[in-house]
Amino acid sequence: MRVAGKGLLNTGRSVPFTFDGVRYDGIEGDTLASALLANDVKLVGRSFKYHRPRGVLSAGSEEPNALVTIGSGAQKDPNVRATVQEIHAGLQAHSQNRWPSLAFDAMAINNLAAPFLGAGFYYKTFMWPKAFWEKLYEPVIRRAAGLGGLSGENCADEYERAFAFCDLLVIGAGPTGLMAALIAARAGADVILADEDFRMGGRLLAETYEIDGLQGHLWAEQALTELGAMDNVRLMTRTSVVGVYDQGTYAALERVGHHKPHKAGPLECFWRIVAKRCVLAAGAIERPVAFRNNDRPGIMTAGAVRAYLNRWGVSPGKAVTVFGNNDDAHRTARDLLDAGVHVAALIDSRHDAPNFDGAQLMRGGQVCNASGARGIDAITVRTASGEERIRTDCLAMSGGWNPTVHLTCHMNGRPEWNREIAAFVPKPGAVPGMVTAGACNGAFSTADCLQQGIDAAKIALAELGLTAPDTALPDADDAPYRIAPLWAVAGKGRAWLDFQNDVTVKDVKQAATENFRSVEHMKRYTTQGMATDQGKSSNVGALAVLADATGRGIPETGTTTFRPPYSPVAIAALGAGGQGDGFAPQRYTTSHKASVERGAPMVEVGLWYRPSFFPKPGEKTWRQSCDREVGLVREHVGVCDVSTLGKIDIQGPDAAAFLDFVYTNMFSTLKVGRVRYGLMLREDGYVMDDGTTARLGETHFVMTTTTAAAGEVMRHLDFVHQTLCPELDVSFISVTEQWAQFAIAGPKSRDLLNGLLEAPLGEDWPFMACGSVDLMGVQGRLFRISFSGEHAYELAVPARYGAALFRELVARAEALGGGPYGMEALNVLRIEKGLLTHAELHGRITAFDLGLGRMVSAKKDCIGQTLSNRPGLKDPERERLVGLKPVGAIKQLMPGAFLFDKDAEPVRVNGQGYLTSACYSPTVGSTLALAFLKNGPERHGEVIKVVDHLRGLETLCEVVDPVFFDPAGGRARG
């Protein structure tokens, strides 16, 4: 219910929303939780395992119970914390993990079966009969598991990622963070102040005390006004810093659009903030006390009750009881009384608790039970004089406060136990460049927080080389925080530690009995701390119970590790931009448009797109187009864009020496105006890449690489030069994208070129020649090289002329009876000639395997030369390159098939090799394949069996030389 005169919801504007289809009204500035409480809705969700009815526990992102699904359709957003979600007009919230309704949940039957569903029960059963796990048990468990559900539809919202840089990142805008930000900003530092809340001020919004004579929230407003007016300050509300990474990198999630009715712009932005220094002022999280039925709706943390009262003007009950073990709990009773709310009792487990006026104080009392399934109606209090039942509709409990140390643990820092406050505090220096201050550092009075904020800012400023202005400590509350630990109230029944995962004191004790005594074992065995709240309110309590059960102290028992993210982050935010085409760059050749216009299906080749084939009217299958294109190259002339091959321009007096070192064969002997095929090894002696390199001048080469390895080769050349031979005077640069390059292949290729070039090609243009050419006023480069076995050229022009040249070449080719050809035909042409691609050069292949052993010059050192000589790399037993031609009735061959002796059973131990490439060759009139076969070159003429289990094919083949067509090579040279 709302409490008249309380709260900071200034506008008072009414906002309608629905929960499980029922319309409610909240006030602008409400969270879903505060609005539901204002409407006296206590039952908000169901627990994970026992489907226990649950209400709101907290007022922050640590909430374990009040998880809801927001929206519907593709917008459906599961597991949203009602304590974080702001209401807006049209907000639709739904409860989760219940059927058929929140009030009557059939799965609550689990609650009755609880004795059989204790810690780790599933490890001990569901094993018989064996086949039943996948068929019966697991499907039942899976259906029961999970909280909310995904919509099943593709994400339709916009998400974004961004970088930010600053001198100082201040995390948390409570009194500590505000103070630190003020000092640093006044000193001129570039400051980012980030807070997960939609309104800055932290606990100042939830408390009633004053700073410098101003109400806390007004002091915060004053500080924010000052900060907001400064150019060197960025205030990031709704921004949770969720992760800490190396060298001052912080991950943060900004909730940009969740509070708006109309989703324009991104819903969330995932920030990478690089900060030279950081002040962590993340505050503290209050912890519950474990007692029987402490999970009833209406039982909340005491600080949350204060927050709802003071910030949102809501009292979660009409007759509130307060239960605590520390002075802070008294504030809740005091604030309620001041607001005119009835406080039925203040139960303080300490026998020496301070006096309290205005309500019954039960010193040394402990709440040992609560009743009211869908909303608490009474508690049982145990004191020295016996047990007493007190009627109440809200219990505010406080087991003390845990500093929010999580971010200090992201780089493996382990927090340290502080006996005085009975909590873990950050280890100093746990994160390089980060200073912790305020409540997250164990300082629980406002005065201490402000002082630590000042001190932290000064440390950061000194390290940044800036001078802190003199600042007086504001006048503020400095009441000491006194606590006497109380983790679990003894007694029968189930007392919850981890609300969401339904882990009780009994479970932790049973884990200890079963020797899961390590805190990590206990966590994993009971699932404590593994729910969506990551145990924010349960870890320390569970640890204390474990310590007690194992007879150890808390520090000896240790903690589990806090890992990123601090609070859950949507995959869509972390991967913003990746959806659809955004995952990887798209690279297009200059002929792309012309190819598409001709109806060519474009296929991915690495990041590039290349035409598969160029269909002609009447052609129904790719094979028809491919066969035609092969024929036009063999008989006339074909044109193919080969620009995707890597091109590296290499210049300098030592360029030739450098190439001798990176290639297995010699390039220093290559004449100017000539091209040579080169083989490149990795240092371990295996083939890395191949390609042709042209010598354009005495000190000028152009290397080509395969499309796939272009980047790798460039990196390799840089590596070799800079780390192994920096003394060589050579420079190189990738020019892959600067030059458009086209293959012109076929018997009429010279005719085509002579019609195009200013000066016709004479007899001084033999196979493997290269040089400059003029075509229509453009200077190009011509290489007489062939990947088809035909008389062929590759013509390169600056990329800006590529589109025009392609159209020109294709038109001229067509006039000569030829035309463009695509990847399919290119593949057939090269298989017919036994030429290699990455199907063969797959990383496990040696020069020896390819029959190119002699290309590894023994006269010089080169990368990979030494290790290529290891016996294992040139053993004749290795699988080595051969050609295959079918001889039996079945002629079909598919890459990926295995080779066996003719009469051998097709099992692994009989394997003789495998197929890498296969095609139907219209030129040879047969299916052809390239394969690697044990002792291959020695087995030409043998008939072997090719087995493709996957496609049910078994084919007999003759082993032949891998060059199927024109083995003498006369066509290319002629």
Added chain:
Amino acid sequence: MRFSGFRVLKEGLTGNKGWTPHWRDPDPKPEYDVVIIGGGGHGLSTAYYLAKEHGLTNIAVLEKGYIGGGNVGRNTTIVRANYFLDGNSEFYSHSLKLWEGLEQDLNYNVMHSQRGLINLFHSDGQRDAFARRGNAMINQGDDAVLLDRAGVEKILPYLDFDNGRFPIYGGLYHPRGGTARHDAVAWGYARGADQRGVDLLQNCEVTGIDIEGGVVNGVQTTRGAIRARKVAMVVAGRSSQVAAMAGMRVPVESHVLQAFVTEGLKPVIDHVISFGMGHFYISQSDKGGLVFGGDIDMYASYAARGNLPIVEHVMEAGMTLMPMIGKAKVLRSWGGIMDMTPDGSPVIDKTHIDGLYLNCGWNYGGFKAVPASGNCFAHLIAQDRYHPEATGFQLDRFRTGYGVIDEEGTGAQHNLH
């Protein structure tokens, strides 16, 4: 204590007061026949099979922290036998067979779930490579089905078939692939070993290996010296440091591999999906969390935590492949220390020191190997002969170039895979 549904029922009715420790916490004895350094999945299964199959029970497993606290307790739980090179094929096939009877063998429900694994491919070239893999799997006696695009669409209708950066051509389906509950595997083996008399010594860090005249005779630990006839090193993530205690250098670089789990969600992904083009793989746990991961961070690290570039890359891959998971929220990320070897395949071998054995180099694929690794390593330790299904993991393959097992083909050199 034997576990059963009946036992759970009985305990439930009597207040769950009868449960006993899964394993003892004994004090170290002065001497053992075999000391196993490392209480992770592989070390525990080694101890289990030594006791079960080789009659050796005077064994200790030394663990510097708590058992199962290494990579067996932090992985994406995938179990598969879809390798294609000799050495790997027979070994992982052997492992999968052990998985298939593991619950009954251990009397512990490790929740091995053969829900099927699909490796997607996105080009003709990739299909050819997966065809070779699938045929190799069938050659080995395992199961594989080559799916075309329509076949994938039928079982994974929620993938983005229309807009993804790399269109889906098809997939290699491995019906017997799946997942298991990782912690339970460690605990099941630990309990089984303990029941057979193996001493599990937690918080017992090895600080030295005693070698005399080329023969090992014990170890120094934080809980005192322990003599042993045989010492086995099974310490993925710390292999280089422990091997150094024996004066050895191993072909291992330690890298961090991150993995992620989302909040619990109602069932939406029923298979294990591997998207090689994006270095992304995903399944959904029985608790409802989406469990997924990607590539290693690509720098040497012992920090057991990673950095954002890989985090974001993994999420981008998820978004291009299956944008329906966008609203799933990542709950927790973690990093494990991987023993990366040059060829991506492990080592199960003797060393040049008599009585000292080495099991390391599981790269990012050690979880599925846990049963066979322990089984074959136990065989080697007990009999000083390679197990017939694990003859390929020898240490000197790099030096000689014989039998290098480079599944990825990215190069049998460090940092290329």
Added chain:
Amino acid sequence: MRLPCPICGERDRREFYYKGAALERPAPDAGEAAWDDYVYLRENPAGDTRELWYHDGGCGAWLVVTRNTLTHAVIGAELASEAKA
């Protein structure tokens, strides 16, 4: 993670390619053991290590970075072409 490129200044790890331990290449005739050491065996220290990184998203320089593998602290970086012993 961020690395200090001597040419470009501190840059995000995204801009760099990692190669591994910075080792000296043996002579071709250094023998099997030396080559096994260079290509395969690793010190793999849990602590400070000297390693090669390539600024491929920046200036194209190969760097020798001294970095701690336990903490990821970067102690320094120099150009590989100048670091060569």
